[in-house]
Amino acid sequence: MxxxxxxxxxxxxxxxxxxxxxxxxxxxxxxxxxxxxxxxxxxxxxxxxxxxxxxxxxxxxxxxxxxxxxxxxxxxxxxxxxxxxxxxxxxxxxxxxxxxxxxxxxxxxxxxxxxxxxxPVSEAYGSTETLGLVCSTMFEDVDAYHVGAISPGVQIKLIDVPEMGIFVSKDQMGEICIRSKSNMLGYYKNQEKTEEVLDSEGFVHTGDVGVWLKNGALKIVDRTKNIFKLSQGEYVAPEKVEQTYLFCNLIQHVYVEGHSLKPYAVAVVKPNFRRLRKEAVDIISKLSKTISSPIEKKCENMKDRELLEEITDAELCTNKEIREFILERMNSIAREKGLKGFELTEEMLLTV
Known part of the structure; x- marks a missing residue:
């Protein structure tokens, strides 16, 4: 202005x-x-x-x-x-x-x-508690997957997250803590919350997990509350997996979750039903013929395209072949995008 x-x-x-x-x-x-x-x-x-x-x-x-x-x-x-x-x-x-x-x-x-x-496109990182910008990439930087170097006047340290089994000395990543003159003094009339976020040294604990790259740039992994550890010891950042899966045109929304007792993640997916009906004609047609209803009995010779209209979205979600069709497409795209095997989901629930 x-x-x-x-x-x-x-x-x-x-x-x-x-x-x-x-x-x-x-x-x-x-x-x-x-x-x-x-x-x-x-x-x-x-x-x-x-x-x-x-x-x-x-x-x-x-x-x-x-x-x-x-x-x-x-x-x-x-x-x-x-x-x-x-x-x-x-x-x-x-x-x-x-x-x-x-x-x-x-x-x-x-x-x-x-x-x-x-x-040029710059990737930036900051928070309300730090009054905005903490790191940002230069417009001349055409690399990806990091948020650049620290802004002037800002200090950052990574600390262990023992409750998640994340230790900086072992994993080279930890929770991002920020100190600068622009940091907040505290939450208004909420001392308990302030003490949770702001430590005695004046660092704001962001709840984000980050890692330093060799060039001095900071890479954001995910939120501490989001990351989960699989039974084989691998860490999965669900937001990264979810964003990758959304490149699949068969789905609209996806939620990924995991547990330390399980070797793989699971997902809850809302399909793009319009696209799904176009691409899975053979599967849906077979499903149509197995559903007994007054309409189906009267229309035994309907064309596949007309048959598709007799299948509800809820019925599609319960079909095993449909689930496998969507999951195979999702994981194929995820592999092309560079996700590792342990980051892929092996089971999912379809929902309307």
């Missing part, structure tokens, strides 16, 4: 977000990964059934990523005109820089946003 900028506010909640973007035409904005993932998924959906176009676009994205390592951001070329421009227009067409925060962002999404929008 001091430099002549203007601020826009949503007019009708998240539903009108892209309409507001087109009206406001922002040059800079702060985002959460969910919005950027939504752009990425829209693009993937558009080129999914066109292998040649998909390969050409990926080639252009890879080329731009190499150029951006040298500070080159361009918006020209036939691929840009035919495919990338419309995604920039969704955000108003004038975005010059983005800051992403609140949770880690997938590398493929980050590369896509930087290349297609042709602008």
């Amino acid at each position: 001091f430099s002549g900028g203007r601020i826009g506010f949503l007019t009708d909640g998240i539903e009108s977000l892209f309409d507001d973007f087109r009206d406001f035409k922002p040059t800079f904005f702060c985002s959460v990964p969910r919005l950027l993932v939504r752009l990425y998924m829209n693009f993937s959906k558009k080129v999914h059934s066109k292998p040649i176009i998909r390969k050409v676009c990926q080639y252009e994205i890879n080329k731009r990523m190499e150029e951006q390592k040298h500070g080159i951001y361009r918006r020209n070329g036939i691929i840009d005109f035919l495919f990338f421009r419309e995604f920039r227009e969704l955000l108003g067409g004038r975005v010059r820089a983005i800051i992403s925060g609140s949770s880690p962002i997938d590398r493929d999404v980050l590369c896509f946003i930087r290349a297609v929008l042709s602008c």
Whole structure:
């Protein structure tokens, strides 16, 4: 504002977000990964059934990523005109820089946003208790999976989380604790909560687990309350797994959980039923013919597409073949995204 900028506010909640973007035409904005993932998924959906176009676009994205390592951001070329421009227009067409925060962002999404929008994206980390920014990546940094170096005037230490079996000396990760002049003095009229979060040295205990990288950058693993340990001793960060699974177009929502007595994680999944009915026609058709109902008896010669309408979402969720079909697709995508074997779920519950 001091430099002549203007601020826009949503007019009708998240539903009108892209309409507001087109009206406001922002040059800079702060985002959460969910919005950027939504752009990425829209693009993937558009080129999914066109292998040649998909390969050409990926080639252009890879080329731009190499150029951006040298500070080159361009918006020209036939691929840009035919495919990338419309995604920039969704955000108003004038975005010059983005800051992403609140949770880690997938590398493929980050590369896509930087290349297609042709602008730098900084990953930032902070909290209300520390009055905002603690770490952030430089706009020139095109790496992923970290939140950059510590901001001036900020101190960070990692401490053990013994109740979770996490020890800095052994695991090279621990709970992130922050001290700076901008730290809060405490929670208003809540001394008990203040003493839980703010220690005697003035460090705020964030509840986040982090690890230092060799280049001095901080990598956020997950919340201490979220991470769980499997029976074989491996740690799983469920938020990372959930975000990866959401790249599967057969699901809308997913929740991952685990226990120290079990060797694998489990998941609760809400399918994308519309997409599921299109892709699992054979399975659903077989299921349709096993359901006895007055409608089914009258319509024995219905076409598969009509049969699908007789199966309720709840009935799909209880079918073993449907569960296996979705789980196989989820884990296939997760492997492509680099998840390790112990991070994959082997059992899941489908729900409406």
